[in-house]
Amino acid sequence: xxxxxxxxxxxxxxxxxxxxxxxxxxxxFVFLTGPSGAGKTTLLRVLYxxxxxxxxxxxxxxxxxxxxxxxxxxxxxxxxxxVFQDFKVLPERTVFENISIALEVRGVPxxxxxxxxxAVIRALDLEERSYALCRELSGGEQQRVAIARSMVVxxxxxxxDEPTGNLDADLSRHLIDLFKQFNTYGTTIIMATHNREVLSxxxxxxxxxxxxxxxxxxxxxxxxxxxxxxxxxxx
Numbered sequence: 506x507x508x509x510x511x512x513x514x515x516x517x518x519x520x521x522x523x524x525x526x527x528x529x530x531x532x533x534f535v536f537l538t539g540p541s542g543a544g545k546t547t548l549l550r551v552l553y554x555x556x557x558x559x560x561x562x563x564x565x566x567x568x569x570x571x572x573x574x575x576x577x578x579x580x581x582x583x584x585x586x587x588v589f590q591d592f593k594v595l596p597e598r599t600v601f602e603n604i605s606i607a608l609e610v611r612g613v614p615x616x617x618x619x620x621x622x623x624a625v626i627r628a629l630d631l632e633e634r635s636y637a638l639c640r641e642l643s644g645g646e647q648q649r650v651a652i653a654r655s656m657v658v659x660x661x662x663x664x665x666d667e668p669t670g671n672l673d674a675d676l677s678r679h680l681i682d683l684f685k686q687f688n689t690y691g692t693t694i695i696m697a698t699h700n701r702e703v704l705s706x707x708x709x710x711x712x713x714x715x716x717x718x719x720x721x722x723x724x725x726x727x728x729x730x731x732x733x734x735x736x737x738x739x740x
Contacts, residue, residue: 506531506662506693507552512561514551514718521547522558523718529695531661534688536704537697539715545697546590548715549664552695554581566661583611586655588665592647596640600631600650603639607654625653628683630676644671652680656687663687665696669703681706 507529514522522544529535537545550556552565554573563570566584573581586607594603601622608618626632629649639647648671655663665684669677677700685707688694698704704712714721 506533506566507695508562508564509551510562512551512558512563514547514556515559516547516556521718522551525561525718525720527713527720529693531693532688532691534685534694534707534710535696536707536710536712537695537715538699538704538712539721540699542717543715544718545715546666547718549587549666549695549697552662552664553585553587554578583658584661586658586660586663588648588652588655588663588668590666590670592644592651594639594642594647594650594654597638599636599638600626600642600646601635603650604653604657607658611658621657622653625657628656629653630679645673645676648672649676649680652683656683660692662693662695665694667697667699669698669700674702677703678706 507527509525509527512522512525513520525544525548527548537548539545547556551558551563551570554565554568554570557573558571561571566581568577568581568584595606598606604625605618605622608621613621626635629652631646631649631653634642634646639650642650648668652665652668655665663684668684669680672680681703684694684696694710704710
């Protein structure tokens with residue numbers, strides 16, 4: 506699903522990612538950890554096609570990011586959904602409209618849109634706010650709308666940037682359970698977090714630690730899950 510080899514990325518004149526290699530298998534759940542400024546958000550932006558690497562090779566969901574042009578972004582974003590740190594909801598539209606627009610731009614039939622949106626609204630406990638304008642919501646509610654919008658399209662890969670940052674402990678735990686459920690059905694999850702409690706709720710997930718734009722784990726640990734198993738068997 507994700508194949509990064511010796512990727513570097515320059516952001517604002519600073520080398521935000523330095524020689525990053527990361528392989529993630531289809532269906533894996535991976536946490537990106539590390540202190541603020543470590544490069545977690547930058548790495549997610551690279552995977553989403555929002556930042557182009559300066560060097561190395563990068564393929565996500567079969568799309569070569571090094572050769573990606575703006576005309577190719579829709580192909581990538583049909584496969585990859587993102588939960589942004591700053592929500593990016595449309596404040597003058599309702600919760601239902603904010604979520605349904607992700608399906609409308611994909612040409613999904615109206616009847617299917619209604620069914621899928623209502624299902625994800627129910628899963629994220631937003632039913633009572635379905636027709637409220639997003640500018641009237643709390644930060645935590647807006648975050649849930651952003652998460653619902655990413656889940657409703659049934660993507661191959663979900664990238665989540667600190668998705669529990671504005672939620673209380675109960676909602677955070679519920680959210681991680683939802684991500685795990687999607688993962689069980691085959692969706693690949695890559696989630697950036699610095700919350701140790703969140704990590705404990707998905708102990709089966711692989712952890713990749715970033716420090717100053719570099720992965721700070723032994724070489725074996727940056728391999729995909731399958732490669733790690735093969736490496737251990739060969740030891």
